[in-house]
Amino acid sequence: MSDTKFVGTPRKVTTHVNQNEDLIFEKSSAGKKAYRLAELDVPAVDAASLLGDAARTDLGVMPELSEIEIVRHFTRLSTWNYAIDLGMYPLGSCTMKYNPRVNELVSRLEGIAEAHPYQPESLSQGVLGIMKLLSDCLVEITGMDTITLQPAAGAHGEFTGILLARAYHEAKGNPRKKVLIPDSAHGTNPATAAVCGYQVANLKSNAQGMVDIAELERMVDEDTAALMLTNPSTIGVFESEIHKIADILHAKGALLYMDGANMNALVGKTRPGDFGVDVMHLNLHKTFSTPHGGGGPGSGPVACKKILEPFLPKPVVVTRPDGTLALDYDRPQSIGRVRMFYGNFGMFVRALAYILANGPDGLRQTTEDAVLNANYIRAKLEDTFDLQYKTRSLHEVVFSDRRQAKNGVKTGDMGKRLIDYGFHAYTVSFPMVVQGAMMIEPTESESREELDLLIDALKQIAREAEENPELVQTAPHATRLRRLDETTAARKPVLRWKPAPNGAADSSALTPDTAAKEW
Amino acid sequence: MRYLPKSPADREEMLAEIGVASIDDLFSTIPAEYQFKRDLAIPRQHGESEIIDRFREFANQNATGYASFLGAGVYRHYRPVLIDTVVSRGEFLTSYTPYQPEIAQGTLQAMFEFQTMICELTGMEIANASMYDGSTGAAEAIMMAVRVTGRDGAVIARTVHPEYREVVATYAQHQEIPLVEAGYSESGRVDLAALDAAIDDNTACVLIQSPNFFGTIEDVAAIAEIAHKKGALLIVSIAEAISLGIVRPPAEADIVSLEAQSFGVAPSYGGPFCGVIACKEKFLRQMPGRIVGETKDMDGKRGFVLTLSTREQHIRREKATSNICTNQALVAMMTTVFLTVYGKEGLKELAVHNLAKAKYAADTLGGIGKVLFNGAPRFHEFVIDLGKDAEAVNTALLERKIIGGLPLARWYPELGANASLWCATELTTKAQIDAAAEALK
Incomplete structure (x- = not known):
């Protein structure tokens, strides 16, 4: 020793x-x-x-x-990631629901995972059968007439849907010039309209945060191709005058596009096809439980009315007279392809497994529970946080940070503080029609006990905002890393690792751009 | 319903707390005439075992137990077990887009590693955190070149995957980007004289694919010189990412649009796959898609964030570089694990095995038919004229449990009805190749 x-x-x-x-x-x-x-x-x-x-x-x-x-x-x-499997994501408009594991299993079955997109149709009846059954289910759920599964994500679905509208107008001799978009819309809507060659006309919301019917009537003319409307709206409220909206558009030959991001509030309770929608997209990674996977893959099928069917992307799945399924490429009026092959097929498998697990009764109960959860949160928190729009909520509720902002505590701060309580942040500062928006969508996947924990956490944070604002402003405190310097990340981008010249490991900065602005 | 964590009593109590009598009260904003009162006409609720049985039935109606020589943009490679080990972790599978970086460092760091590997493999300076796929990536790359150059036309090689060209045409039409096609020469490569003639003062970019749709490796340096001489950018699309293990990266390109499906992603009837755009640093602010950057936290610790989002739609709305919102994060994660498992040496060895298998297949089948385009190097695909109608040849091969090469007449009528595109990868066995040759005799 x-x-x-x-x-x-x-x-x-x-x-x-x-x-x-x-x-x-x-x-x-x-x-x-x-x-x-x-x-x-x-x-x-x-x-x-x-x-x-x-x-x-x-x-x-x-x-x-x-x-x-x-x-x-x-x-x-x-272990550095938060995830649905660990706890709740009250992220409004994102529909972070449970991702059933049987979906993963069936998507990996050999005949499905190994299917090559060019294998002969005679050896593809199973994969085509999956596409056909999913299409039939989604058409029934939306109340539309037909569907394409090709778009790779929601924004890609928007792109496809607006191209369908454009092709429809072109076939009538005039593609028209503009697309109307409410100020409460997600940023993908105006970006999509621009990519499709349209001018964007902003439609102001009324005092209830809904479409202003008079303003709509004033704006719709023969140059209007479509209105892109999210229903329920981004404040989680159903556009009760939806059919009037459709009628105003149709009277001028314009189409009603519905962003289906919030479809989790409607499945089994009402159908867009019945209330005047001409074309819409779905997000399989929201409503139909396919995993978000840290940001993708998504899948954005587009359902539409008969009048738009000739323009669907090709190929489409058809049933031959002998009952076999086939891919039809002979579509002279098609907008063409928006993606190679047939779409994010692996997501179709998962979405169909989810639909089968639910059946009609399960899907209806799912919607009811999602709406029940949002309203429960609203009821328990409306005394704590400012509620700008009082109309009845469906699947999500949008509070404002107005009361807490008086103490210098903003929505983003409270979102970060929520992390310390074991939750993901809610959606921060969206929609922009609500000042300091705190957008909460619990989905149906949360138990009452879990909701109570979230409610307690938010009440506690509101108290902290009164008594110890700094604690909230500097959150999170319990994470491996604290708040990150996003401004420097944008001004001096370091986007890849490089070995340092002296042999020591270091990342390599690009040329600094001091003009770069970050929000 | 087994995914719903509520008892009937919970529901009743919650309704009471909200202060409504029934669940229908919560849907009262939906006008009565649009309330859906019947059951949806969809299949009834299934038990878990019934779901599996139903999908097994679907799976069994597809090709299983066949030797396949199909490639053409979707490649069958071995997928190491670790890929599923990693992406099946709920922390990756069920996490959201990493907008809250403090609790998403796992995804963010892996994406930063992905971007680094893509730069290293493609010879580019920067890469994004993935795009939908190679076809839409090519279209986005062209729109990016239009923004960078201020010109509005694009020249596209006829040897680019036909479905990529179709997707590009859909996008270009509404962006008012005129497209011109450049043909190929006897070697199966881009016809350089035709390319030169196709580029004018208004050409923003040239899009080629290498290895191209015929499996032939393009002379990227020569094409870059022609494009750059006239002020156009060069975009190189890569549909077979494994080729990068042994084929020189297209460092002369300005933008590379890669489809990374070969890096451990199942064919899955065509998706989801993993596109990615890589480019020169100077084009950073015109590049679409999410990007991960390194930074520090308040205590000076290294961390990663989504950055440069002022290019993106949720900030810039109609002035954004693209309407793209999601990426293919989980699929990019799969490719990152694949590339880590094979690594610096393995990727090269793997690519060489692919070369060897394809050479053996081309030599063996070349004894029966005529292999086309012999004047240039190729990777693991080749076009062969088997002297008979390619569709009829394939129908006969199915009897022997062989899926033959892809008949090309549908896209390349000039090659005749007998030409088909064959692919061999490391998973193709000598026995399968010999059996195909035997059946074709």
Whole structure:
């Protein structure tokens, strides 16, 4: 034994091993491997002689690690994420509901996951059958006449839907010039109209946050191609005069486009096709439970009325006289393709599994529970937070930070503080028609107990905003990282890792752009 | 309903707390004539085992147990087990877009790693955090080139995947971007003289694909020189990402639009896949899609955030660079795991195996038919004229449980009815190739 007294381990002390995980490149060492290829059963080739000048010799800083290191790397990263499986996302307009695991299982069945989009139709009856059954279900749910599953996401669905409207008007001799968009709309709506070659005309909301009928009547003319309307609106309220809105548009030959982002409030209770909508998109990753996966993949089917059917993207799934399914490319009036192949097929599988798990009674109960949850939160919090629009809420409720802002506590601060209470933030500062918006959509996936925890947390935060505003303004406090410097991130973009010239690991900044503005 | 966490008593109590008599009161803003009173005419509620049975039935009606020589933009490669291990974690699968970076560092750091790998593989300086897919990525790249150059036309090689060209045409039509096609030469590469003639003062960009739709590797440097001489940008679309393991990256390009499906993503009847745009740094503020950047938190610790969102629709509305909102985060995560498993050496070895299999297949089938476009190097696909109608050949092959190459007459009538596009990957066995040759004799 040495007589030196033990003073402790020299190892860097951390609260948890997961607090420290370098970038994969910083963990890499030359010569490590996590793969072994199958034995080559054909003669080996010399790439340099086959490819000549086109041959590549080096793959730069691509990582080299063993399998256990890779598992630990990504598992550790995963512990830094919040997720539905951990708790509630009260994110308004995002519909963060439970993602059933059976959906994942069936999407990985061999005949489904390995299906090649060009395999013969005779060997694709199962995948086409999935597309057909999902299409039939979605047509019934929306009350529309027909559908395309091709769009890859909601905004892509908007693009497709507005192109359908454009093709329809063009076929009548005039594509028209403008698309009307309420000021409460999501930013994708005006961006979509612009990408489709339309001018955007902003439609002001009335005092209730709804479409102003008189203003609409004034604005709709023979140059109006469509109105893009979210229903229920982004404040979670049903446009009760929806049919009047449709009539005003139709009288001038314009179409009613419905952004189906909030369809979780309507399924089984009312159908857009019945209340005058001509074309709409759905978000399978919202209403139909396909996972958000940290930002995608989405899937944005577009349902429409008969008058728009000739213009649907090609191909469309059709039933042959002998009962077999086929892809029909002979669509002379089609807007063309909006995506290669047939869409985000893997999401169709999951959405259909969700519909089967629910059935008609389950879907109706789902909608009712989503609306019940939102109204419960509203009832419990309307004394605590300012409610700008008092109309009856459906699936989400939008409070304002007006009372707390007097103490310098903004919606964004309270959203961040919610993280300390074990929740994701609600949707912050959207829609813009509500000052300091706090947009809460609980979905049907939350139990009463979970809702009560959220309500308690928000009440507590409102109290903190009164008594200790700084605590809220500097939140979150319980996370691995504190608030991040987003301004510097935008002004001096560092968008990839690079080894430092001296061999030490460091990221590499691009040329600073001091003119860059961040919100 | 098993996904709903409420007892009947919970519902009653909550209605009482809200102060309404029944659930219907909460839907009273929907006019009575539009309230849907019957059951939806959709299949009844299924038990979990019934759902699995039903999808097994669907799965069994598809091609299983066939040897397939299909490629053409969707490639069958081995997918390491770790991919599903990682993306099946609820923390990745069920998380939202990382707008709250303090509780999304897992996704954000992985996306930063993804962007770095894409830059390294493509030879570009920056990359976004993914796009819908390669076809829409190509269309977005063209719109980006139009914004960068202030010109409004695009020249597209006929050797770009036909479905990519169709998607580009849909987008271009409404952006009023005139498209001109540049044909191919006997080598299967872009006809350089025709390309040169097609570019004029109004051409914003040239779009090529390499390896191209025929599997041939384009002379990117020569094409870049022609485009740049006339002030046009070069966009290189890559549909087979594995090629980057052994094919020189298109560093002369200005924008690369990659489809990363080959990096561990199932064919899944055509999607979801993973597009991504990479480009020169100077075009950063015209690049569409989400981007992750490095920064520090209040205590100076390294962290990552979504950045440069002033380009995006939720800030700029109709003036945004694109209407794109979601990306393919989870699929990008799959590709990141794939690239980490294979890594620097594995990706190269894998690509060489693909070369070897395709060479053996081309040599073997070349003894029966005539392989076209022999004047330039190719990766793992080749066009062959088997001397008989390609559709009829394929129908006969199905009897032997073989799915033959893709008949090309539908898109390239000039090649005749007998031409088809064959693909061999590391998963194609010698026995399968020999069996196909035997059946074709």
